[in-house]
Amino acid sequence: MRISLFITCYNDTLFPATGQAVVRLLERLGHSIDFPLEQTCCGQMHYNTGYQQEAMPLMRRFVRIFREAEAVCIPSSSCMAMIRDHYPKMAAEQSDPGLRSEVEELLPRVYELSELLVNRLGVEDVGAWFPHRVTYHASCHSQRSLHLGDLPLRLLRKVRGIDLVDLPNIDRCCGFGGTFAVKMGDVSAAMLAEKMRDVENTAAEVVTAVDNSCLMHIFGGLHRARAGVRVAHLAEVLASTQDDGAQEAGA
Amino acid sequence: MTIRVGESAEAPPFQKAALPLLEDPQLRKNVRHATDVIQRKRGLVVAEQTDWQELRNAASAIKAHTLRHLDHYLVQFERACTAGGGQVHWAADADEANRIIAGLVKQYGGNEVIKIKTMTSDETGLNEALERDGIRAHETDLAELIIQLGRDRPSHIVVPALHKNRSQVREIFRERMHLPELGDQPEDLTAAARHYLREKFLNVKIGVCGANFLVAETGSVCIVESEGNGRMCLTLPDVLISLAGIEKVIPLFQDLEVFLQLLPRSATGERMNPYNSLWTGVHPGDGPKHFHVVLLDNGRTGILADAEARQTLQCIRCAACLNACPVYRQTGGHAYGSSYSGPIGAIVTPQLLNMRQGQTLPYASSLCGACYEVCPVRINIPEVLIHLRGRVVREQKSTLDPEALAMKAAAAIFTSRTRFEAAQRLGRLGQAPMVSKGWMRNLPGMLGNWTRVRDLRALPPQTFREWWKAREKAAGKGSHA
């Protein structure tokens, strides 16, 4: 299958290793990847902070770039949720029936990474090898917007060598929340403190998730505390094999 | 018209109000404990209700329908309640409601009232208004009594004193009830309240209550409670006055079969709370001889006019969203500076105030969605929060506000590949002075709020797209550009 990658603006700029892992993983599974260079941002930051008008051209841009795609892969559940939950409503507000139907037609072909793997490609064992103690953080959008359920965990359980340990209070927000993390910095920090305690209680070396945004926040706190725990996007765990050596992932 | 929601007019921004609370370990422990207990109990009784989602759907549909025909149902309620011997009053704002109630108390020759917990009367500042008219209000709900005697503010819609633990309650009761020997077991404290209030119940002639539901079909009022103080106030006085928001009406008596299953499970984690009372006007020989209902607007019609936020008025004040909220869990309710705290408070308060106050409240959420998941009437609180953020930006923010300018600039960057790629390069160059060993620990401006508690990894030397372009080039494919 030819899969178009929407890497998202912050992964592109801050977390290229995640994108590289997605490419490596999907190519290993026999698919070809397309990366349209015109892509930028889904508009989530603007939309969720109250700048909904500014998000509108970004939605149009996304639709224009990806409308011909066979399948679109997004390694970020919050950007995926933005597109799935809000694009239809945004399109409906425009007096542009063409746009509305384009969004409707495109959406069923847009997948968050673990949805793509399990639900669309029908694979749980991706042949990964990751010999580390890992705990999985279920981001809010992955749980309560996309309802991913245990999709990421099913993928992780099939990883060879992994020592997967449950994160207590898995349904509780880590306190990132986009601009919330800076607008309400102290409250966000208090939420992070609880999440860090939960992470440390697992004795994991690696925290993984389907969102680098939460991970940036959690790792930022863990690193400040010199906790000796690192983070790796799910794609990076799944891309690791015995050949390329697990040490690369997330490092 | 002056709309007021508790102390909201003077309330500081959320992030500022939260600070002293975040630094109060006792309060944070109390809040965590209480919300954990309710959440756990709720989880158990919701799990045994196999038709929970169908009940939620029905409740949401009933409430949405009622709101779409609110004028019809209020007039129907008024007619039925009046036919049953009650009197209906209408109040446009808090002051008018307080004036009506004070006037009724004086008309019946009273100078004190006993009260059932009603957040609506906290919204209007009724107790203070009565006080100014020489009328004493006695709170009879245990938590409200703790708040009143402790000269405190409610911090939760259902359990207003949940921020106090037993020894803090004991100190308040010892001092204000003059009981130096009082123990600190919840049994001791509850017995002290029982004794303290019994005499009030038997002697005060006027009761004031809120309403959980107004049934349009029958003109009945429903009060849901646990302690029996409600039944005391509803049945022992000669006069009963109910203050109710106009959104409390439901169409049919039958609709109670939905709400009486959802509310107790959501609010206190019980299958049914100990007492539900319903009455219709006046019942000769049983209970008060005079019954009045005050229907309160106080900004509700403004919420009704906003089609995207109208669902806010579906709320049945169960506080499940507070208990589930990770933000409320850290700060407790006082940070919200309103009678209504937590996620529902974050959407109700600024709307009641027509977005002129409480503008930070829609931002007091990480949009995690836990509130929507537990809401028994399916209010999509995150969606309303985002909508209200939009209203804050459009209606209240200057276009020269630094945040607005930054957002405009970011939008300009994201609408052009060239600008986006230039910004990526520029960011990499610009960060250099702040980077040490691949990390940034002290950033200026708004981003300083990030690095105050967290490190930030420096932008890597190569973006994903640069890697991709190099790879395509190496493979001899050329890029899409």
Added chain:
Amino acid sequence: MPETREEILARIRSALRDAGDREVAAERAAIARGYIRSGHLGPEARLHLFMDRLRDYDAHVVETSADSLPRTIAALLAEHNQKKVIAAAGLPEGLLPGELSFIPEKQADIQDLNDCDGIVTICTSAIAATGTIVLTHGPGEGRRRLTLLPDRHLCVVRAEQVVETVPEAIERLGGLATHPLTFISGPSATADIEMTRIRGVHGPRFLEVVLVR
């Protein structure tokens, strides 16, 4: 104020300009009520659920037969040494043990209610799923204050009055909707202090249910 009434109604109508079709009854009838209306348990299982749920909320439950009812009541009253007991007006003939004397509700003033040892009533219906008894305050159920001020409430429930679900109870109440209604689920309680459930704040501290089958 009459003008406030008109003002609020006008504001509501103006706020709802977008709401489209305003035909009330048809829209209300179309509301999907996909929740469970009637129970599925047999009579025996239903009564067991009722008793379990009552006990779960700190009520005391005893089973008896119609014939032994007066004896059961007498035994319960003796167990807690209840001497000054008020009987709800209009209790069915023969329900109370003849050998004991009761204060008739009509002769009891508020002080009697406040310092009596207990009261006896029947009820209109009961809900198994929630452990609830429903009073409509007709004959035998007492005025509302009767079941509120005393410390012990003994309530006689007949097996055929017990329904399984809340919707079934609401349906049975239909014709009595404008009576004063009291749903009682266990003795009064509070969890206002550290979420510790404490029995008996202002209403009866003890609820005793006699199930007649």
